[in-house]
Amino acid sequence: MTWRWKAKEKTQPNWPDYLASRAQRVREPRLASFYARGTLDPATPIGEAPLVAMDFETTGLDGSRHDIVSVGVMPFTLERIRPADGRYWVLSPRRQLSDESVAFHHITHAEVAGAPDFNAIIDDLLPMLAGRLVVVHYRQLERTFLDAAIRERLGDGLLMPMIDTMSLEARIHRQSWWARLRRWAGRPMASIRLHESRQRYHLPAYTGHHALVDSLATAELLQAQILYHYDWQTPVSALWR
Amino acid sequence: MNVEQLDIRGHMAQFAPFDNLPDELLDRIAGEVEIRYFQAGTELLVKDQPIDSLWYIRSGAVEMYQRSGRLFNRLSEGDIFGYSDLLRSNRRVRYPVSAIEDTLIYFIPGDVFETVCEEDDDFAEFVETGGQRLKVTVEQQRDDSGLMTTRVRKLINRQPQMVEATTTLQQAAQQMRDANATCVLVIDVTETQSAYTFTGPDGRHWKLNGILTDRDFCTRVLAEGKSPQTPVGDVMSRRLIVTQSDESVYEAMLSMLRNQVHHLPVLYRRQPVGVLHLSDIVRHETHSSLFLVNNVFVQNSPEQLAKLAPEVRTGFARMVADGANSEMVCRALATIGRAFTQRLLELAESELGPAPVPYCFMVLGSMAREEPTINADQDNALVLDDDYDPDLHGEYFEALASFVCDGLDACGYPYCKGDVMATNARWRQPLHVWKRYFTEWMEEPNGERLLHSSIFFDLAPVHGEAPMVESLQDLVAELAPQRPIFLAALARNAKSRTPPLGFFRKFVMEHDGEHRKSINLKRRGTAPLTDLVRVHALACGSKAQNTFTRLDDIAETKLLADGVTERLRYAFEFMSMVRIRHQAEAVEQGIEPDNSVDPENIGSRERHNLKDAFEAISNAQKFLSFRYIMPTRQGSSKTEPDRLGSPQGSASHRVSR
Incomplete structure (x- = not known):
């Protein structure tokens, strides 16, 4: 079965080339300077890579209909996570905040009322991501929402390589021959949600659904995944998507 | 953040x-x-x-x-x-x-x-x-004890006597007499509010203006020749030293000493709620144990005495709650235990008649060391005059022993499981036999004799001819330092019970990494410590019985390295306190107190302190082997180290020390 996702790997974009070409074409100065920083050499060992965990809380799952309500970013390396370097913003969604999402994120209407628009944090956010490899749990969400939010405000989208701790977990617990065998035998699939994934590595439980806590939780999870299933020499190209 | x-x-x-x-x-x-x-x-x-x-x-x-x-x-x-x-x-x-x-x-x-x-x-x-942590903790506990934590309001049990300034001296004196009070507070209605004004039941503002004490009646009234009709306001003391009801008793006492006063008006939100007298503090400090001892001596039968047993337990729990340290608690329990024994002997003598020959009733083990806890059983023996004739006097002393030991059992001091009691004929002997026992034990130690040494060499007279027991203490102090084989063997035995390494989560952790569910703080903590202190005390000829006093004697000899006796002292105090608190909790919950503590009930800080204490014992046990080396003697099988074996094990657990 392995040939299938090896084949998939060949179709993934060559990130350094993609970023370089975007740097050439993008007019918007903030995006241009982001792209100009480029990304890591694909051969960089993960143990030496500057990383940044990122987590969004959103009003829903559809990037075209829903908005980001909070952003947490946590720069780190496999050697150390420094929570003091983390940043967190509560944002004002352009569309209405539903009561369900209030209950889910514990972010209240009042908090959101005085919060800035995403536009106001772009100047702080992009430099924190530039030159670092972004780590998220479930890349579809962060990638889509970041792309949409930037596109709406700067007129052009933003794509970058990301390590997705959820898909790393899926590779191990869902796509391995053992996981397939278990599923064939009718056993339930291992949960690859952030909290359940962390439990497999005996990481402590955190109060969930806070963008900064979740980005810290994601950073710790990656440290554990690398030790368990890879090593510090693994090139970033084997991990990013 | x-x-x-x-x-x-x-x-x-x-x-x-x-x-x-x-x-x-x-x-x-x-x-x-x-x-x-x-x-x-x-x-x-x-x-x-x-x-x-x-x-x-x-x-x-x-x-x-x-x-x-x-x-x-x-x-x-x-x-x-x-x-x-x-x-x-x-x-x-x-x-x-x-x-x-x-x-x-x-x-x-x-x-x-x-x-x-x-x-x-x-x-x-x-x-x-390096033991520093334990020292700090123990000293903090000491500071926290009694006076520091008890609030003044706890000592106030009645309203203050209050009069207005216009009241005559005679009226005030009559009021004091009728209320059996030693002072009156002088109050007056006022318009302006100040630190001393309060609202009376009548809704008016009152101000505390002065105090008149029975001492003032001497110095300010009689000595000055004032008439009984003089208004109180003319002679009262206007220099008011007051305290607040939530102030600590300790602060109140300091205030009395600083200001040279014996009466302190106690205020709650500016309202006088009582007067604290110096004697209230003294009574509070000595109340619990002395009151009970006093009670013991007025009971006229073992049955009446037995009714006091529950009071011993509640008194114990109260002392612990009041923040007494282990020495205070244990000495109080020892005093009470001795009082029961003495009273039972007095009752026995009045029932059986006066003793035919002089005797001394002695206590052994923890009671002799003045370190019993609430669940201590009885260890005692009778020393009889050398004129003792078994045929003539045997029956009397057997009856006396039974009366006392049965009585003690009824009063909450269970029979000794190892039969170290005066009812055992072997432990009811004339002085010269005791001297022979003790000498034999030290000259030719074996397993049983070493075990006896570790019980009987903690001894104290309770009733009768104290010099008889003192002469036995002298004998031990004189002989033991010159008996290196005995000391080496005793030292070896003192290492048979070891402390654990520490705690890990819900478990007690042993040196080999094994986990246990609970720890017997006596067997694994205080007993090994008293055992090793006894060896050093005997080696330096100390006549002290109490572990702290023994440590004082040892400290003077330079037998142990600098700071070691201090560390052992803190370790002993801390472990004893954990054990005592554990037992006090059991008493309060109405369950039988024991020595077994569940690590789940040991706090984060206590764990660190206990680990330090265990380490102090462990190191001191290791030092025993260096200090007391078994002399090699060929041809004498009796004293060969290997033949001494370890008498501890199961036997030692049966005998309370």
Whole structure:
């Protein structure tokens, strides 16, 4: 079965080339300077890579209909996570905040009322991501929402390589021959949600659904995944998507 | 502060030494923490590697090893390590550390660690090892005792006598006489409010203006020749020293001493609620135990005495709750135990008639050391005059012994399971036989004799001819220092019960890494300590029986290295206190007190202190082998070390010491 996702790997974009070409074409100065920083050499060992965990809380799952309500970013390396370097913003969604999402994120209407628009944090956010490899749990969400939010405000989208701790977990617990065998035998699939994934590595439980806590939780999870299933020499190209 | 730092802070705030840090320092630490995950089996710190942070275990567990490969400690969630290395000048790792589970570490940078040490004495004392921590804790406990924590209002049991300034001296004196009071407070209606005004039941503002005491009636009234019709306001003392009802008794006492007064009006929101007299404090301090002792001596039968047994338990629990230290609690229990014994002997003598020959009733073991706890059983014996004739006097003393031992059992001092009681004919002997026993035990020790030595060499007279027992104490003090074989054998026995290494989560951790569910604090803590102190005390010819007093005697001889006796003293005090508190809790819950403590009920701070105490005992036990070496004597099989065996084991547990 392995040939299938090896084949998939060949179709993934060559990130350094993609970023370089975007740097050439993008007019918007903030995006241009982001792209100009480029990304890591694909051969960089993960143990030496500057990383940044990122987590969004959103009003829903559809990037075209829903908005980001909070952003947490946590720069780190496999050697150390420094929570003091983390940043967190509560944002004002352009569309209405539903009561369900209030209950889910514990972010209240009042908090959101005085919060800035995403536009106001772009100047702080992009430099924190530039030159670092972004780590998220479930890349579809962060990638889509970041792309949409930037596109709406700067007129052009933003794509970058990301390590997705959820898909790393899926590779191990869902796509391995053992996981397939278990599923064939009718056993339930291992949960690859952030909290359940962390439990497999005996990481402590955190109060969930806070963008900064979740980005810290994601950073710790990656440290554990690398030790368990890879090593510090693994090139970033084997991990990013 | 970010929310994830709040999580870090919240976690740390549960564990020593962070639990006592001021908010501002805790914030600073939480704000500087760095995080890293380690897989089970990873070596975290290698010997001699430089170290620049304090390591805090957020989740998981680690092990530390000594150079010899011996397990030094096992730590889990909320524990810290690396601090002793950080405090060393070269900042290098002494004991290697490995993760035994997947472990998430919070690093506290070395400079932050230093700052916190500088700014917070408690934190600094906690991380400075070498018995210091235990000392601090014990001294804090001492400071916290009784006077410091008891509030003044607890000692106030009646309303103050109050009069207006216009009241005549005679009326005031009559009021004092009728209320059996030693002073009156002088109050008057006032318009303006001040620190002394309060609202009376009539809704008017009243002001406390002065005080007139029975002493004032002597110095200010009679000596000055004032008429009984003089208004109180003319002679009262206007210099008012007051205290607040929530003030500590200790502060109130200091205030009395500082101001040379014996009466302190006590205020609650400016309203006088009572008057504290110096004698109230004295009574409070001595109340619990002396009151009971007094009661013991007025009972006229063993049955009546037995009815006091529950009071002993409640009195014990109250003393512990009031913050008494182990020495105070144990001495009180010893005094009470001796009172019961004495009273039973008096009752026995009035029933059986006066003793035909002089005798002395002695107590042994913990009662003789004045260290009994609430669940102590009885250990006693009879020393009879050398004119004792079994045919003539045997029956009398047998009856006397039965009367007392049965009575003690009924009063809550159960029969000794090892039969160390005056009812045992072997332990009801004339003085010369006792001297022969003691001499034999020291000259030709064997398993049984060593066991006897460790019980009978803690001895004290309770009733009768005290000099008889004192002569036995003299004999032991004189012979023991010159009996190296005896001392070496006793030293060996003193090592048969060892303390555990410490605690790990819900378990007691042994030196081989094994886990146990509970710890017998007597068998694994206080008893090994009293055993080893006894060896040193005998070696230096001390006649003291009490472990603390013995440690004083030992300290004077330079037999132990500097600071060792002090460490043992703190270790003993701390372990005794944990044991006593455990028993007091049992008494309060109405369950039978024992010595077995569940690690789940031991707090984060206590764990660290107990580990230090265990370590102090462990080191002292090791020192015994160096200090008391078995002399090699060929041809004498009796004293060959291997033949002495270990008499402890099951036998020792049956005999309470």
